Amino acid sequence: MSTGSIIRISGPVVYAKGLAGAGLYDVVKVGAAGLIGEIIKLKGDLATIQIYEDNTLMRVGEPVECLHRPLSVALGPGLIGSIYDGIQRPLPVLKGLSGAFLKPGLAGEPLDSRKKWHFVPSINKGDPIAPGTVFGTIQETDSIQHRLIFDASVPASTAAYVAPEGDYTLSATLVGASDGRNYTAVSYWPVRTPRKFKEKQVTREPLVTGLRVIDVLFPIAKGGSAAVPGGFGTGKTMTQHAIAKWCDADIIVYIGCGERGNEMTEVLTEFPTLIDPRTGRSLMERTILIANTSNMPVAAREVSIYTGITIAEYYRDMGYHVAVMADSTSRWAEALRELSGRLEEMPAEEGFPAYLPTRLAEFYERGGMVTTLEGKKGSVTIIGAVSPPGGDFSEPVTQHTKRFIRCFWALDRDLANARHYPAISWNDSYSEYTEDLIAYWDAIDSAWDSLRSKTMEILKKERRLADIVRLIGPDALPDEQRLILLTADMIKAGFLQQSSFDNVDMYCAPPKQTLLLSCILTFHELAEQAIEHGSPLIKISALPIREKIIRLKSSLENERVQEGQAVIQEIRAAFAQLGTMAQGAVSA
Amino acid sequence: MRGVEYHGILRADGPIVIAERRENVGFSELVRVRDRSGQYRLGRIVDISEQAVAVQLFSENTGISIDDSWIEYLEKPLTFRVGDGLVGRIFNGLGEPIDGYPPLMSSDLRDINGRPINPSARVYPRDFIQTGISAIDGMNTLIRGQKLPIFSGNGLPHNRLAAQIVRQAKVLSGESQFAIVFAGMGIKYDVARFFIDSFENSGVLTRVVMFLSLADSPSIERLVTPRTALTAAEYLAYEKNMHVLVVMTDMTNYCEALREVSAARNEVPSRKGYPGYLYSDLASLYERAGKIEGCEGSITQLPILSMPNDDISHPIPDLTGYITEGQIVLERELAQRGIYPPIAGLPSLSRLMKDGIGEGMTREDHRDLAAQLFSAYAYVKTVRDLAAIIGEEELSDRDKVFLHFGDRFEQEFLAQGEFENRSIAQTLDLGWKMLSVLPESELVRIPPTLIEKYLPHAEASKPKE
Ligand SMILES: Nc1ncnc2c1ncn2[C@@H]1O[C@H](COP(=O)(O)OP(=O)(O)OP(=O)(O)O)[C@@H](O)[C@H]1O
Numbered sequence A: 001m002s003t004g005s006i007i008r009i010s011g012p013v014v015y016a017k018g019l020a021g022a023g024l025y026d027v028v029k030v031g032a033a034g035l036i037g038e039i040i041k042l043k044g045d046l047a048t049i050q051i052y053e054d055n056t057l058m059r060v061g062e063p064v065e066c067l068h069r070p071l072s073v074a075l076g077p078g079l080i081g082s083i084y085d086g087i088q089r090p091l092p093v094l095k096g097l098s099g100a101f102l103k104p105g106l107a108g109e110p111l112d113s114r115k116k117w118h119f120v121p122s123i124n125k126g127d128p129i130a131p132g133t134v135f136g137t138i139q140e141t142d143s144i145q146h147r148l149i150f151d152a153s154v155p156a157s158t159a160a161y162v163a164p165e166g167d168y169t170l171s172a173t174l175v176g177a178s179d180g181r182n183y184t185a186v187s188y189w190p191v192r193t194p195r196k197f198k199e200k201q202v203t204r205e206p207l208v209t210g211l212r213v214i215d216v217l218f219p220i221a222k223g224g225s226a227a228v229p230g231g232f233g234t235g236k237t238m239t240q241h242a243i244a245k246w247c248d249a250d251i252i253v254y255i256g257c258g259e260r261g262n263e264m265t266e267v268l269t270e271f272p273t274l275i276d277p278r279t280g281r282s283l284m285e286r287t288i289l290i291a292n293t294s295n296m297p298v299a300a301r302e303v304s305i306y307t308g309i310t311i312a313e314y315y316r317d318m319g320y321h322v323a324v325m326a327d328s329t330s331r332w333a334e335a336l337r338e339l340s341g342r343l344e345e346m347p348a349e350e351g352f353p354a355y356l357p358t359r360l361a362e363f364y365e366r367g368g369m370v371t372t373l374e375g376k377k378g379s380v381t382i383i384g385a386v387s388p389p390g391g392d393f394s395e396p397v398t399q400h401t402k403r404f405i406r407c408f409w410a411l412d413r414d415l416a417n418a419r420h421y422p423a424i425s426w427n428d429s430y431s432e433y434t435e436d437l438i439a440y441w442d443a444i445d446s447a448w449d450s451l452r453s454k455t456m457e458i459l460k461k462e463r464r465l466a467d468i469v470r471l472i473g474p475d476a477l478p479d480e481q482r483l484i485l486l487t488a489d490m491i492k493a494g495f496l497q498q499s500s501f502d503n504v505d506m507y508c509a510p511p512k513q514t515l516l517l518s519c520i521l522t523f524h525e526l527a528e529q530a531i532e533h534g535s536p537l538i539k540i541s542a543l544p545i546r547e548k549i550i551r552l553k554s555s556l557e558n559e560r561v562q563e564g565q566a567v568i569q570e571i572r573a574a575f576a577q578l579g580t581m582a583q584g585a586v587s588a
Numbered sequence B: 001m002r003g004v005e006y007h008g009i010l011r012a013d014g015p016i017v018i019a020e021r022r023e024n025v026g027f028s029e030l031v032r033v034r035d036r037s038g039q040y041r042l043g044r045i046v047d048i049s050e051q052a053v054a055v056q057l058f059s060e061n062t063g064i065s066i067d068d069s070w071i072e073y074l075e076k077p078l079t080f081r082v083g084d085g086l087v088g089r090i091f092n093g094l095g096e097p098i099d100g101y102p103p104l105m106s107s108d109l110r111d112i113n114g115r116p117i118n119p120s121a122r123v124y125p126r127d128f129i130q131t132g133i134s135a136i137d138g139m140n141t142l143i144r145g146q147k148l149p150i151f152s153g154n155g156l157p158h159n160r161l162a163a164q165i166v167r168q169a170k171v172l173s174g175e176s177q178f179a180i181v182f183a184g185m186g187i188k189y190d191v192a193r194f195f196i197d198s199f200e201n202s203g204v205l206t207r208v209v210m211f212l213s214l215a216d217s218p219s220i221e222r223l224v225t226p227r228t229a230l231t232a233a234e235y236l237a238y239e240k241n242m243h244v245l246v247v248m249t250d251m252t253n254y255c256e257a258l259r260e261v262s263a264a265r266n267e268v269p270s271r272k273g274y275p276g277y278l279y280s281d282l283a284s285l286y287e288r289a290g291k292i293e294g295c296e297g298s299i300t301q302l303p304i305l306s307m308p309n310d311d312i313s314h315p316i317p318d319l320t321g322y323i324t325e326g327q328i329v330l331e332r333e334l335a336q337r338g339i340y341p342p343i344a345g346l347p348s349l350s351r352l353m354k355d356g357i358g359e360g361m362t363r364e365d366h367r368d369l370a371a372q373l374f375s376a377y378a379y380v381k382t383v384r385d386l387a388a389i390i391g392e393e394e395l396s397d398r399d400k401v402f403l404h405f406g407d408r409f410e411q412e413f414l415a416q417g418e419f420e421n422r423s424i425a426q427t428l429d430l431g432w433k434m435l436s437v438l439p440e441s442e443l444v445r446i447p448p449t450l451i452e453k454y455l456p457h458a459e460a461s462k463p464k465e
C-alpha cells in the first residue's frame, strides 16, 4: 500500500502526489477522515481523485492511501432486499452508526458477516475448479436460490477441500483450491468491468411488464434495453416503479441515481407489503436498491450505475432474468459533466464531455440475454429514465441514448397534464423488439398480432382525423370516421390508460390485455357493420355496453379473465338488438 | 487560525478572492476579510492548492484592495447558532440578528450545509394538510413533509397565496407545535413587509423565524440565506419536534446569484448560462424537506419562484420541478380573468397526494373525484381550442356541456376568496356539484358506487335521448 499526500482540493476532486504504483480507477482513502475515492487520472506522479463523500475541512498535505485495487462490489448471499448507497455502503447500517443524517467517513460491510447461511456443496474434493463451475448453493430467499459460481477471475485448479453441507458465515472457507486459494460465499468484482459470459443470444422472450401500452404496443424483450424520456412529472418514476413491481423478471435492481429520497423510502415501505403474483412472496424478496439521491455526493452518483449493473450481472450469471431500473440516467450524465468540468476537460455539446456517448454505449451494452459461463440462460434488461431539460428530446443525453436502446417509451407532457397515465405517447414511442416477440404472444393468444396492428391502425387514423377535427369540428365528418374517433377514445380510456393507483388495474396479465382489446375491437367491428346498415353513430355511442367496456379494466380482476368472454357475448347481443331496432324502423 | 489576520491578497475577481496559502486551511472553511475601511466580509474556501487559496465572498467586493486587505481563517464551515428563543427572531441572510436583540444564548453552532438524510431513515410523508383552498386541497393536495413550490410570474398573486396557505394550513388529525421559517432572497422590502404584516394579522408572528436578504443586500448573500433558514428549520423539526413550514422566496434570485458566482469562476456553463450543477445545488436545498424516523417533527417546503417570461421550461422552474414533489403553477390568463387563486388546472401537480388522501385521511371519493375533474377539465381545454376556431355555436351538444362545466369549474371551484377557508368536505362536495353539470355517462373515472353515493342528482342533466 502506498501513501501520498494531497496537493490541491477543488470540490470533490482532489490532486495527490506520491502514490507510487497506483493504477487508474484504484480505490484510495483520502485525508485524515479516510474518505473513499477513486483515481480517475494519472499523469506522472500526479493523481487526480474523485471523492465519494463530503470533504469539508479537508486540508492540503493530508495523506492519501492507495489500496491498489479497483472499486469493486462485494457479491454474495444477502444482497437481496438490501439498500445501498452508490458505493455499496448499506444505508441501514450507516443509520445505526450516524443516525438519520449521513456523515462522511462512515464504513459498513455490504454483506452481514455474522449471518449464517445454509451451504449445500455441489462439487467434491478433487473436482476441477474453473470459471463457470458451480461449487454450491445457498437458499437466499424463498424464491431465489443463490448459486455460488467461480467467476472469470478464478484460475483453474482442483478442489483440495470442500466444506460439508452446513451453516456458515460469509467469511468461512467453502472451497480450498489446490493452488492454495480459498473461496468463501463472497466474491468481489470491479464495477467498471463487465462480468464475463460465454456468448450473447438473440432474445425472443418478452419482459412482461403488466403495463398494457408497453406489452402490446411497444414490448420489450428480456435482455433488451429501453429508455423512458420525459419532462418532470410525466411519469418516469411511476413507470419504473410499476415495472419493478410487476414485471416477470426474477430479480430487480433499482438504481435511484440523483433522484428523490422519498421515492426510495416509498420503495422501501411499499415493496415489502406487495406480493409477487408469480412467487407469492413479498416483492422485496427479489429487489435490490441502490440509492444515491440528488443531495448525496455527486461522484458517488456517477458510480452508482455501475454498482447496480454489476450486481445485476452477478445474478444473471446464476441464470436469472434481472431487470435494472436506472432513474435517472440524465443525473448520471450530469454527474459526469460536473466531474469533467472540475477536471477542466474540453466540453462537447452542452458542457457534456466528449466521451458521454461512449459511456452510455458501454452501460447499455452490459444488458442482454447471454449464455452464462456455466452454460445457462440469463439476462439483464435495462430500463433507463432520461430527464431532458425542458422536456426537449433533442438534447444530447436523449439523443445519444436513442442510439443504444431499442425501445423508446416517450412520455408526453400533454397526456400527463390530461392525467392520461401512463403518459407513454403512441405517436413518438417505438419498439424494435416487436417482430421478435410475436411468436411468444401468439402462443398466448393467436389474435395478438392482428389485435395489435388493428389498434395501431385506429390510433393512426385518429391522429389524421384529429387534425381535421381541430379545424372544422367533428360534426363535419361522416359516421364511419367519427366511429374511428369514438373507438380511439375507447382504446385510450379503456386500454391505454392504466392507473397505478387502481388496485385491480395496476397490473394487467397478458390474457386480460388481449381480452380488453378484443372487446374494444369487437365493438368497433360491429359498430362499423351497424353504421353500414344504417344505424346512426349517436345510437351506437349511447349503448350502455360501451361504458361497460371502458370500465372493464377496473371491474374484472386478472383471475376472472374467462368471465370476459361473456362481455363479448353481451356486445354482440347489444348490437343484434340495435340491428333489430334499426330494421324495425326501416320496415315501419 | 482564529484571531490571526494575514495581510494582503493576490487577486480579486468578482466575488472570488485569491490569497496566498499561509496556513493549512480546510476546504469549505469560513474566511473573514477585512478591507481598508475596517469592514468585515465573510467568504468560503472553494479551492486550495499548495500555494494559494480561492475564497468566494458572500458579500459585495467593492473596496477590496490587493494590499489593504486582511484575511482571517475561522477553522469551521459557515455555521448558524441555534437554541431556545430562535422562534420569533429576525436574521439577515447570513444568520446575524437584525431585530435589535442580542444573539441567541447558545453555543450550538450548526454547519449551514446540513447533511443529507439517509434515505433509509426517511418516513414517507402521508399527513394531509388542509389549506382551505379547493384548487390545492382537492386537486393538488399538500402533505406534511412535502416540497411543493409555487411557480409564478411577475405580478401574479403568489405572495397572497403563500400567505393564505400559511394562515389557513392545518392538519386534521390532532395538533402539535408548529413554526414557520421564512427565507426572503432578493425580495423588496414591501414584500417582506407584506409577509410580516400578514403573519402578524393572523397571529402567527411569534411562531416565525425570518431570514431576510433583501434586494439591496449583496446578491451573493442569497446563496447562504436558504441554507441558514433550513438549518433553523431542521433544528426546530428534528430536535424540537415541531412541524415547520418553510417559505422560500424568490428562488429565481437565488439561482441568479449562483450563476453570477459560477461565471466569475469561469466554469463551463450549461443552459442559459446557469452552472451544470444547478440541479444538484437546488437538490441540496429542496431535499432538506421531509420527515425522519424517530421524530415527530417535519419540514414542509413552499418555495416560490418567478418563471422568467412565464416560461416553465426555463432552467429554474424546470430543474425545480425535477426535484420537488409537484408544483403549483399560477396562470396569467386565469389571473387576467379575475380568478383568484389563478392556479393552473393541468400543469399543477402534487406527487404525494396519492398516499395522503382517501378514506381515513380525507374522504373515500377524493382520488376518483380529482381524477375525473382533471380529465374533464383537460377535455374542456380541447373544446375551447376547437371553439376558438369553429365558433361556440358549431360545437356539438356534448362539447357545449363541457364548456359550461369548464366555466363553472373555474368560477366556482378554482376561484375563492383570499380569506375564504373551505373544509375538505366542502371542497369535495363542490367538486361533485361541478361534475353534476356533466352527463353521468361521462364520469367513467369514478366507480358507479361512488357516483351513486355522492353525485347530487337534483342538478344532474341526463344525456338527452
Ligand atoms: N401510471 C400512473 N398512474 C397514476 N398516476 C401516475 C402514473 N404515472 C404518473 N402518475 C402521476 O404523475 C406524477 C409524477 O410521476 P413521476 O413521479 O413518475 O414523474 P417523473 O417523470 O419521474 O418526474 P421527475 O422527472 O420529476 O422525477 C405521480 O406522482 C402521479 O401522480
Ligand SMILES: [Mg+2]
Pocket (backbone or CB within 6 Å): A236, A237, A238, A259, A327
Ligand atoms: Mg422521477
